Amino acid sequence: MNAPADPLFAQRCRDSFARQKAMALIGASLTRVEPGYVEITLPYRDDLTQQKGFVHGGILGMIADTACGYSAFSLMPAGCSLVTVEYKINILTPARRSLVAKGQVLKPGRTLTIARAEVYADDGKHVATMQQTLMMQPNTPDTRE
Amino acid sequence: MNAPADPLFAQRCRDSFARQKAMALIGASLTRVEPGYVEITLPYRDDLTQQKGFVHGGILGMIADTACGYSAFSLMPAGCSLVTVEYKINILTPARRSLVAKGQVLKPGRTLTIARAEVYADDGKHVATMQQTLMMQPNTPDTRE
Amino acid sequence: MNAPADPLFAQRCRDSFARQKAMALIGASLTRVEPGYVEITLPYRDDLTQQKGFVHGGILGMIADTACGYSAFSLMPAGCSLVTVEYKINILTPARRSLVAKGQVLKPGRTLTIARAEVYADDGKHVATMQQTLMMQPNTPDTRE
Amino acid sequence: MNAPADPLFAQRCRDSFARQKAMALIGASLTRVEPGYVEITLPYRDDLTQQKGFVHGGILGMIADTACGYSAFSLMPAGCSLVTVEYKINILTPARRSLVAKGQVLKPGRTLTIARAEVYADDGKHVATMQQTLMMQPNTPDTRE
Numbered sequence: 001m002n003a004p005a006d007p008l009f010a011q012r013c014r015d016s017f018a019r020q021k022a023m024a025l026i027g028a029s030l031t032r033v034e035p036g037y038v039e040i041t042l043p044y045r046d047d048l049t050q051q052k053g054f055v056h057g058g059i060l061g062m063i064a065d066t067a068c069g070y071s072a073f074s075l076m077p078a079g080c081s082l083v084t085v086e087y088k089i090n091i092l093t094p095a096r097r098s099l100v101a102k103g104q105v106l107k108p109g110r111t112l113t114i115a116r117a118e119v120y121a122d123d124g125k126h127v128a129t130m131q132q133t134l135m136m137q138p139n140t141p142d143t144r145e
Numbered sequence: 146m147n148a149p150a151d152p153l154f155a156q157r158c159r160d161s162f163a164r165q166k167a168m169a170l171i172g173a174s175l176t177r178v179e180p181g182y183v184e185i186t187l188p189y190r191d192d193l194t195q196q197k198g199f200v201h202g203g204i205l206g207m208i209a210d211t212a213c214g215y216s217a218f219s220l221m222p223a224g225c226s227l228v229t230v231e232y233k234i235n236i237l238t239p240a241r242r243s244l245v246a247k248g249q250v251l252k253p254g255r256t257l258t259i260a261r262a263e264v265y266a267d268d269g270k271h272v273a274t275m276q277q278t279l280m281m282q283p284n285t286p287d288t289r290e
Numbered sequence: 291m292n293a294p295a296d297p298l299f300a301q302r303c304r305d306s307f308a309r310q311k312a313m314a315l316i317g318a319s320l321t322r323v324e325p326g327y328v329e330i331t332l333p334y335r336d337d338l339t340q341q342k343g344f345v346h347g348g349i350l351g352m353i354a355d356t357a358c359g360y361s362a363f364s365l366m367p368a369g370c371s372l373v374t375v376e377y378k379i380n381i382l383t384p385a386r387r388s389l390v391a392k393g394q395v396l397k398p399g400r401t402l403t404i405a406r407a408e409v410y411a412d413d414g415k416h417v418a419t420m421q422q423t424l425m426m427q428p429n430t431p432d433t434r435e
Numbered sequence: 436m437n438a439p440a441d442p443l444f445a446q447r448c449r450d451s452f453a454r455q456k457a458m459a460l461i462g463a464s465l466t467r468v469e470p471g472y473v474e475i476t477l478p479y480r481d482d483l484t485q486q487k488g489f490v491h492g493g494i495l496g497m498i499a500d501t502a503c504g505y506s507a508f509s510l511m512p513a514g515c516s517l518v519t520v521e522y523k524i525n526i527l528t529p530a531r532r533s534l535v536a537k538g539q540v541l542k543p544g545r546t547l548t549i550a551r552a553e554v555y556a557d558d559g560k561h562v563a564t565m566q567q568t569l570m571m572q573p574n575t576p577d578t579r580e
Contacts (some may be wrong), residue, residue, distance in 0.1 A: 052164075053289040056165065081197065084523065107382040235542075259527060309485075310491065311481060315460065335523065371487065
């Protein structure tokens with residue numbers, strides 16, 4: 001549906017994701033990259049939990065946020081950077097399992113892109129759903145200054 | 146403004162927070178607890194960052210989410226548990242500094258509570274703002290089963 | 291997918307919608323009711339517009355809100371009432387045309403239901419997307435007191 | 436706090452609001468305009484209600500949306516236009532009374548502005564709270580083409 005502006009989009013997404021130290025901290029991987037669609041996988045770990053042993057709601061937000069971001073980034077031209085403007089997440093059920101966040105572009109745009117992510121547990125349960133707004137910064141390196 | 150239903154609310158919040166292993170993972174502390182209001186402090190660490198070296202937007206969400214949650218939990222009766230229904234965060238400016246998330250109850254309720262959190266950097270900049278909905282589960286232990 | 295708790299769900303939805311005077315004011319109709327899914331149609335009118343002649347963003351919210359609400363209401367038992375807890379809408383493109391809002395239950399629940407609505411223009415353009423949380427009030431009449 | 440870029444901001448807001456036919460339809464008025472802050476007043480009318488006689492949640496969204504929008508518009512330079520990117524509203528209590536929506540800029544920006552609105556009933560009850568994102572379109576007339 002969506003044509004990537006940069007033929008090297010998949011490698012560009014992987015390189016950018018690899019620079020996200022917060023994703024390494026929680027053990028998340030970028031396991032699929034297509035134009036306008038990515039998947040982030042998070043194995044269950046005890047140190048990702050809240051007080052009752054479920055994966056922390058903020059951790060659900062982290063992987064959904066990142067999945068939305070890279071779904072948008074995959075459609076961007078080389079040489080730009082993306083910032084998250086806002087996101088909203090509904091937590092549908094608590095989860096004590098490994099997770100995958102599937103991010104998808106709803107509406108690509110020159111300045112703003114709207115994306116959605118669905119988070120599923122490895123037993124198939126629908127854990128969370130996110131709606132997100134991102135803004136492109138043209139001619140801005142996606143690296144540390 | 147808000148009267149706590151449980152005189153031991155502060156200790157109950159601290160005990161619950163101490164069971165949140167995800168908060169230990171990122172190095173966050175519960176640094177203030179009042180009825181309907183809490184603060185969570187997060188020292189800057191390189192392993193909390195996204196690809197450009199700013200604190201990850203999902204980490205901002207984690208501390209804001211948790212600050213909203215404990216502001217609500219502080220007003221709850223003993224013996225109940227809280228679940229996060231949903232939250233929405235706007236990121237106002239990127240931050241590469243230590244942060245504090247200030248959570249406050251907007252509208253306490255028997256079933257649902259609405260809370261807000263503001264995230265500030267240690268130079269005073271307003272980094273993010275969150276609106277959150279929580280649901281009380283009466284007579285439910287706030288611990289691992 | 292979703293089984294209605296009340297076999298007379300469709301008539302119950304139509305009766306409730308007919309009591310929504312705000313829907314009559316803007317000229318909206320409930321044009322389809324299935325279990326967990328409804329459509330609301332809004333013919334374009336000049337008095338529904340904002341300053342530039344597009345349908346007002348709040349009017350988009352009204353029909354999306356109502357579509358989410360009745361998708362949830364269709365699955366409820368007879369004799370209950372629903373309240374909207376919160377909603378979030380992204381406006382994807384401005385519209386100066388007739389619209390349909392398609393509401394669908396994402397996660398039905400005993401207390402809370404999560405629904406989504408997509409708003410389309412009659413030329414097929416995707417105009418807006420909404421995520422909504424609703425709370426059921428059991429044994430509560432859905433009428434004026 | 437916020438300095439308006441256009442000394443004639445108040446008249447520009449009033450003129451733009453007067454072109455919003457949807458606001459005339461529901462009987463809303465722009466009753467206060469300050470830099471970064473506006474109030475919109477909505478007298479109670481029976482034709483603004485939902486099935487139980489409360490003001491429709493979508494009508495609450497309309498006045499909160501518009502209040503956020505004009506709080507942002509008041510800080511904009513002359514000759515630009517604003518589009519609503521997204522908004523999220525929590526409904527705190529049902530209302531069967533006249534309302535005021537108070538919109539305030541949280542973070543002004545060259546491209547994006549973040550605003551908040553609080554809706555109160557005329558008995559002082561806090562009815563709803565909204566967080567909104569707006570985008571400026573420079574050199575774009577705020578009128579019908």
